[in-house]
Each structure stands twice: as C-alpha cells, then as structure tokens.
Amino acid sequence: MDDAYSVQVTSADSQESDGLERLLALKDADTFLVADGWGDLKGGADGLFDHDTRLLSRWVLTAGGARPSRLSSGVSQDNVFFTCDSTNRPLPPMGGRSAPAGVLHIERRRFVRDRRMFERVRMTNHGIEDVLLPLAFDFAADFADIFQVRGTLRVQRGVSDPPTQDGRRVTFRYTGLDGLVRTSCLAFSEPPARLSGTRAEFMFSLPMGRRIDLFVECGSEACDAPDETRFRLHALAARVAMRTRRRRGASLRGPRSPRFNDWLDQSRADVALLTTDLPTGPYPYAGVPWFSTPFGRDGIITAWQMLWLDPSLAKGVLTYLAVRQATEVSAFQDSAPGKIMHETRRGEMSALGEVPFGLYYGGVDTTCLFVALAGAYARRTGDFDLIRKLWPNLIAAVGWMKNYGDIRGDGLISYQRGADTGLSNQGWKDSEDSIFHTDGHFPKGPVALLEVQGYAYAAWQAMADLAETMGDERQTEWAQQAERVRALVEDRYWMEDEGFYAIALDGDGAQCRSIGSNAGHLLFTGLPSADRARRVTQRLLSAEFRSGWGVRTLATGQVRFNPMSYHNGSVWPHDTAMAAAGMARYGERRAVSLLLGEIYAAAAHFHLRLPELFCGFERLPGEPPIAYPVACLPQAWAAGSVFLMLQAALGVSIDAVRGVVEIDDPVLPAGIDRLNVTNLKVGDGTVDISFQQMGLHTVVVPRRREGPVSVRTLA
Known part of the structure; x- marks a missing residue:
C-alpha cells in the first residue's frame, strides 16, 4: 500500500487533467x-x-x-x-x-x-x-x-567555477557574495x-x-x-x-469509507513530510516549494490544527520560536523586544541582507498566536514544565503586545512596516492588495486587523488562565485586558447595517468595511457575542462566501473581488477550517459538517492533497474546482485543515489537567457512518473512542481505556 502512487497522465505529450503540468x-x-x-x-x-x-x-x-x-x-x-x-x-x-x-x-x-x-x-x-x-x-x-x-x-552574483569531472562524478562550485563556497556533486x-x-x-x-x-x-x-x-x-x-513522523499521536479512521481514509492518510503524510525534526523538536515547515522553512504563523496554526491528536508539534513550535524571540528594535527586520519570528531563511540573499527574511519579524499576529497556543497546549497536555520554561518568553511576548504592538495606544494591535523591503500587509492575508476600503483604496497605517484582535484576546485569556498555576499575581490584570479587547472589537469593528465585522481599522481609526473571511478567525477565538456570531455564521454560509468548495476569502460583490486572486476571493482550506471551528464553538456543528464535505469534495479533485489555495469560482455540477497555478503543494496548514474540522465536527475538547475528554453534540461528515480515534493520549492515560451514526444521532462509545482518563458526553 505504501508503494502505491497516483497515475497522472497516459502519454508524454498530454497535459494534466486540470490543464496544468503539476510539479x-x-x-x-x-x-x-x-x-x-x-x-x-x-x-x-x-x-x-x-x-x-x-x-x-x-x-x-x-x-x-x-x-x-x-x-x-x-x-x-x-x-x-x-x-x-x-x-x-x-x-x-x-x-x-x-x-x-x-x-x-x-x-x-x-x-x-x-x-x-x-x-x-x-x-x-x-x-x-x-x-x-x-x-x-x-x-x-x-x-x-x-x-x-x-x-x-x-x-550582482558570486562566481561559478567551471565544473570538474573525474570519470563518473561532476562537481560544481560557486563562491557567493557572502563569502561562502557552495558545492554540488x-x-x-x-x-x-x-x-x-x-x-x-x-x-x-x-x-x-x-x-x-x-x-x-x-x-x-x-x-x-x-x-x-x-x-x-x-x-x-x-x-x-x-513512518515514525506519521505515527506520532492519535490516529483517525473511517472504516467504511476507503476514499475518506485515503484523504486522512494523505493529509497526515503531508504534515509528516513537511515536519522537520530540529534540535528544539518537530517543526512543520510551511510548504513546498516557496515556503520550505520555519514560518511562525504557519507553524503555530498547523500545530494548533494537530494539537488534539499530536501535541508534540505544538511543543516543538513553541520551543523553536521562543529561542528566536526578538530582543531588539530593527526596522529592517520589523523586530522589537518580545516579538515572535515570522520567517527565517538560510540562503545567500538573506545572509547579505538583500531580503530581510534571514530572521524576519514582520507578522503582526504571530506573537499573539504564540501566547494563545501556549495556553491551548497547557490545557491539552498539562505539561507545565514546558510552560515554566517558556514563562519568560510569554511575559516578553505580552510585553510586546502592550508596548510595541499597540502602536496607537488605543488597546488594539496594529502594524506598519518598518522598512520598504518588508511586507506591506502583515496578517495572514499578506499580499499588497488584500486590505482595502469599500472604494478599493488602501488604508493608511497603522492598520489594526480584525482577526489579530481575536488572537490578542485569546492570548490575554491564556495568560490569565496560566497565571494561577505559575503563581503570577497578574491574573486579574490579564483577564481584564482580555475583556477590554473584547469590548473594543465589539464597539469599533461591528457594522450593524452589514451584520458583520469590518476587516480592519485604518490609521485614523476608520473602518475598512470590506466583507472578508477574517471574521471566521474571530469566531475561532470566541470573542463575538452569541448573537453576532450567529449573524456572522449565516453570512459566511451564504452564497457570498461559499463557493461550494469552501469559504472564499472575500465576499462576492466586494470591489476587489477576484476568484483568481491570492487573497481576494480564492478559497484557502485552512481559512475555511478556522471559520468552521469558530462556528462549532458557537454550537454550529451541522455547518461544520457541511463545510467539511465541501473541502473533502475539493480534495478528491486534487488527488486527495489539498493545495495552499484554489480559485473561488462557483461550484458547477460535474465540474472540478479550478487550481491556483502557483499554489504550494503540499502545504502544512492546508493538510492540517481536515483534522481541525473533524475536531470541530466531533465536538472534542481535551483537558489533560483534569484527565477528561469532553464531547459536545458530535456530528459525522455526510456519508461517514463511523469514525474511530485510537491511541488518544490524555495526561498519563490513553483512550480509544468510536463515533457511530445511529439514525439522526451520533453515538459516542469509549473503547480501550488505560490510565486516569474519562470520556464525558455533554447534553
């Protein structure tokens, strides 16, 4: 089975079935x-x-x-x-x-x-x-x-020597402008x-x-x-x-759906392929070919997607990023004390400073996500030894949020690049045209993105939750800060006439009233009120956003909407997964099942390997989704999307401190009548859980159980 490979074409002169020659x-x-x-x-x-x-x-x-x-x-x-x-x-x-x-x-x-x-x-x-x-x-x-x-x-470039050969070898030699000699044999x-x-x-x-x-x-x-x-x-x-990387953590199987199992296997294999075992632990690189390196945001979100099954990724990501936390202010690197890395590179151009990405910090959301993931990891694993080791880094991170991230002093995290060589937009939608007003013009900075405030809210909450265990007296202060952020977002981003949140605030505090999928990430953090979450969910599930293959990054009818764009109307599987998990947080399990079915249908057309993104054209009967030609494939948070969506659909929450797996109103994807989770480690215990469709209900049956772990089904 491991040796099986997918057939791509039947002759040397034919093109791929999607019209593009795949790498x-x-x-x-x-x-x-x-x-x-x-x-x-x-x-x-x-x-x-x-x-x-x-x-x-x-x-x-x-x-x-x-x-x-x-x-x-x-x-x-x-x-x-x-x-x-x-x-x-x-x-x-x-x-x-x-x-x-x-x-x-x-x-x-x-x-x-x-x-x-x-x-x-x-x-x-x-x-x-x-x-x-x-x-x-x-x-x-x-x-x-x-x-x-x-x-x-x-x-300019360095100097390449003429190749040398010795009968059965050819050696190439290049001396870079950085003084390093690079060879290839x-x-x-x-x-x-x-x-x-x-x-x-x-x-x-x-x-x-x-x-x-x-x-x-x-x-x-x-x-x-x-x-x-x-x-x-x-x-x-x-x-x-x-095989060792693939078998880390718990496994998922749907015994009566070989095709669905193949998707799970391919996704798990893609996460394993992109994961590199570094001295600090396993780290999922972002994607091949362009992003085969540690990225802060991508690594954190991929680790979060896999957290319920394999917490080792989160541990490796947190440890790696802590070691590379910024300690000084640099406009070229977009760094400031306490900030968490966005990207690192090891090539000649990075070493020479021709690009700033040797060690670059131009991600406004990564620091907040770092703190929030640490909180989620502690709850999932009870590993407070790691939290104690990282506590100075977490304190420094929230110090950045307060002293450097809040550029305008209004309680919101905002960004404005330090140098022209850096990224102009510094959220996950980091293309130059992704943030704009309704007439299409770009906002002046500093820009405060909607979803970043949700990540900040989650970070302050995480610090408040961890403070008691860590013996830090600032628990109340951090909890109050989380509530201040919540109130600010509800007051300044909500657009009552649209029943939706603005995508950002510009440097004057005015709303960028474009309607984007960023609000789905806000749901993921649990910041919105129940009523507003319901209204956002309804709109995300409408034809404005849903292409039939997932959630578009931008609603149809918006001034810069383009289904073939990178961020303004395409479908990103991880973005859909974040929105689905956010909906589930507010009890919308059926919506998660619906979106999971659409993403699964898209994966089936991409040989069960989800690309970084694909075009946001409307799904038509008998027609496949349309590929985005230069998408990374494989890509880590695209591969991890199915696991986050399944956790959301199954309503699984794990608290290793109490040794409890809570399952709230589980729903299986359409066409899947059974799903087995095996070797799920919770603290010092391990449990297997079977989810089975019985009429209109999904029945939860704990199977093998070892050690102090309980499974609790919520009414």
Whole structure:
C-alpha cells in the first residue's frame, strides 16, 4: 500500500487533467526537490534545493535522443518516493537495426535523504531482440537563491567555477557574495561513455528479458560511488523516518469509507513530510516549494490544527520560536523586544541582507498566536514544565503586545512596516492588495486587523488562565485586558447595517468595511457575542462566501473581488477550517459538517492533497474546482485543515489537567457512518473512542481505556 502512487497522465505529450503540468515534491529536513511528471528539472520553479539554494537546476533524461513516453508518475502515499514509469520511443538504428517504440520499460525512482537526491533508473527490455539503448542526462547547477527562483532580480552574483569531472562524478562550485563556497556533486554508479560539465551519455546493452540499473546521487557534498546497497539502505532509512513522523499521536479512521481514509492518510503524510525534526523538536515547515522553512504563523496554526491528536508539534513550535524571540528594535527586520519570528531563511540573499527574511519579524499576529497556543497546549497536555520554561518568553511576548504592538495606544494591535523591503500587509492575508476600503483604496497605517484582535484576546485569556498555576499575581490584570479587547472589537469593528465585522481599522481609526473571511478567525477565538456570531455564521454560509468548495476569502460583490486572486476571493482550506471551528464553538456543528464535505469534495479533485489555495469560482455540477497555478503543494496548514474540522465536527475538547475528554453534540461528515480515534493520549492515560451514526444521532462509545482518563458526553 505504501508503494502505491497516483497515475497522472497516459502519454508524454498530454497535459494534466486540470490543464496544468503539476510539479511533484519530495522533502527531507532542509532539502527538497520539485520536478515535473517525468522527474525532469528544467530550471523554472523546479530543482533540488538545500538550505534555500538550488543545487541542481537542470536534470533531463533522454532515451535515444528523445524524451521517453510517460505511462504514469506520482509520489508514493507515504511521500517518500517519486516514481515515473515510461517507455521508449523508436530508437535510432544501432548496428543496422532499430528498436520499435514500447519495448523498453524505463522506471525512474528517487527519494531525498541526508541532504542529497538518490535516483535509480531501471531499464528493462520486454522486446524479442537485444537492444542498444543510448541514454543521456543534461544537467546544470546554478546555485540560485530561492528568492531568485521566485523572481527577485539580483544586480550582482558570486562566481561559478567551471565544473570538474573525474570519470563518473561532476562537481560544481560557486563562491557567493557572502563569502561562502557552495558545492554540488553529481555522481553515477557507472562511468558514462562521454561526460562533460553539462551532459552524461551512456550506451547500455540490454539483452531481451533482462534489466539494468543505473544509480545516481546529487548533494552538497561529494559521495562514494552510488550503488544498489547505498540506495537500499538510505531508502529504508527514509521510509522508517517518515513512518515514525506519521505515527506520532492519535490516529483517525473511517472504516467504511476507503476514499475518506485515503484523504486522512494523505493529509497526515503531508504534515509528516513537511515536519522537520530540529534540535528544539518537530517543526512543520510551511510548504513546498516557496515556503520550505520555519514560518511562525504557519507553524503555530498547523500545530494548533494537530494539537488534539499530536501535541508534540505544538511543543516543538513553541520551543523553536521562543529561542528566536526578538530582543531588539530593527526596522529592517520589523523586530522589537518580545516579538515572535515570522520567517527565517538560510540562503545567500538573506545572509547579505538583500531580503530581510534571514530572521524576519514582520507578522503582526504571530506573537499573539504564540501566547494563545501556549495556553491551548497547557490545557491539552498539562505539561507545565514546558510552560515554566517558556514563562519568560510569554511575559516578553505580552510585553510586546502592550508596548510595541499597540502602536496607537488605543488597546488594539496594529502594524506598519518598518522598512520598504518588508511586507506591506502583515496578517495572514499578506499580499499588497488584500486590505482595502469599500472604494478599493488602501488604508493608511497603522492598520489594526480584525482577526489579530481575536488572537490578542485569546492570548490575554491564556495568560490569565496560566497565571494561577505559575503563581503570577497578574491574573486579574490579564483577564481584564482580555475583556477590554473584547469590548473594543465589539464597539469599533461591528457594522450593524452589514451584520458583520469590518476587516480592519485604518490609521485614523476608520473602518475598512470590506466583507472578508477574517471574521471566521474571530469566531475561532470566541470573542463575538452569541448573537453576532450567529449573524456572522449565516453570512459566511451564504452564497457570498461559499463557493461550494469552501469559504472564499472575500465576499462576492466586494470591489476587489477576484476568484483568481491570492487573497481576494480564492478559497484557502485552512481559512475555511478556522471559520468552521469558530462556528462549532458557537454550537454550529451541522455547518461544520457541511463545510467539511465541501473541502473533502475539493480534495478528491486534487488527488486527495489539498493545495495552499484554489480559485473561488462557483461550484458547477460535474465540474472540478479550478487550481491556483502557483499554489504550494503540499502545504502544512492546508493538510492540517481536515483534522481541525473533524475536531470541530466531533465536538472534542481535551483537558489533560483534569484527565477528561469532553464531547459536545458530535456530528459525522455526510456519508461517514463511523469514525474511530485510537491511541488518544490524555495526561498519563490513553483512550480509544468510536463515533457511530445511529439514525439522526451520533453515538459516542469509549473503547480501550488505560490510565486516569474519562470520556464525558455533554447534553
């Protein structure tokens, strides 16, 4: 089952069913590879990257001077292996005879491990005669920084030395403007008949019924000669490491819905793929290809989505971010004491300061989310040893909220970038055109986003809840601050005529009255009154927002609405999940089930792997959702969305301090009559829980139970 991979196309000349050639990704730690369906790299958005530098920019296989005819390709269900099956086109005459098309099976199988690519090219002759196969690889290493690959122009670059070769290896060398020497070594198990700095040519004799394997490796360091033993040992290590990450925490299964189970498995595998085990613990990188690095906001939200099943992610995220908490004011980095990191990079351009993202703090919401996640983690796990360790960081974080985040002194968290190189918008909708007034003009700063005030409310509440355990006398002060934020939001953001909240306040305190999905995040924090939450929910579920594939980021009819935009009318699975979880907080479980069904339907059209976002066009009978062409795939908080939505639908709340799993009015997704949660750890106890549809009701049945844990079903 782990070796199964999805079929993408049936011939080399056909396009993907959605009209776009998809790039397929592999990742291990800080190394990732994206290639087309043949496994080729052509110097576009693809390549083998290590620590934000492209080590292999071109890698194209030809057989008999032509690209093979592709039969199928894809990534294994556990995200470890890429495999492309192809066959030959007619081969040129060799010794007076030529082999017809379709007699050779050419399989490319690869994985990424220990900062290098491992590839096996297996050639099998299924014809009735011996065949001479000319096989060639064209290659290059441009050492481009990830921001160059994304389109950022550089006036100057470092120096690339001419490639060197020694019979079966080619070594590339680049000295960057930062003074670092970066190398890339490409090695073959067999010496090519001809080898240059850009091409390797082989001539393989294939007797009928026989096969030959060629092994290739590429990484930042020189290696021993590739061979079958190295390939097998590293492949086993890669698979074991991935299996370990996938099996962390509790598991979910729907026994009578194999397709639904496949979605759960794919989503869990995608979270595992993107999770890197750092010295501080596991950290889910944001997404491949553009965001394969620790992001503060993305890591926190992904960890929150997975918290009820796997708290280890939250622990790793909190610990990593605490170590990188800002201690000084820097306009270039958008930092101030106590602020939590937005993004970190390790490429040449970041090291030189050509971009500010080496260690960048330009996220206005991350600090609030950091504190709120710490509170949620403490309740979920009872791990107050970690909270004590992080307490100085949490105090510093709320210090930033009070002293630096509240730029205008009005009790609201706002932002205004420190330097022109930074992000102009610093919430999760961080594209330049995502925040605007109803006539389309952009607000002057400082801007106070709606959802950020919800995160701040949750942060102050978390500190008040933790204060008693930590012996801090400021419990009452923090609780009062949370209520002040609630009152400010209800007073200044609510638009009675719209029955909705304004997306932001501008620098003059005027409402940006655009109608956006940001209000769904406010529901997630529990800030709105019950009546206003009901009205917001009704509108989020209306045709203005619901495309039929989830919730749009911007309501139809708004001045900048564009279903093909990044943030102004597209559908982001994590955004829909946050809104659904917020609705559930106010008892709207049926709405969660409805939205979960729509996201599931969208996932089915994307080979069960939800992209970062897709277009917000209306769902039409028999038509698939329309892809956003440069969305990250996989992407961490898109993969984690199903787990947050399932928690919301099932009404699960875990309090490890009391050793209780509370379940409030559970609802199963449409078409799913049973769902099993196994190995759910609560404090020192473990429990399995079965949810089963019985008529109009969902019945909760605790199964295996070990240790001091109880399951309580609320009326």
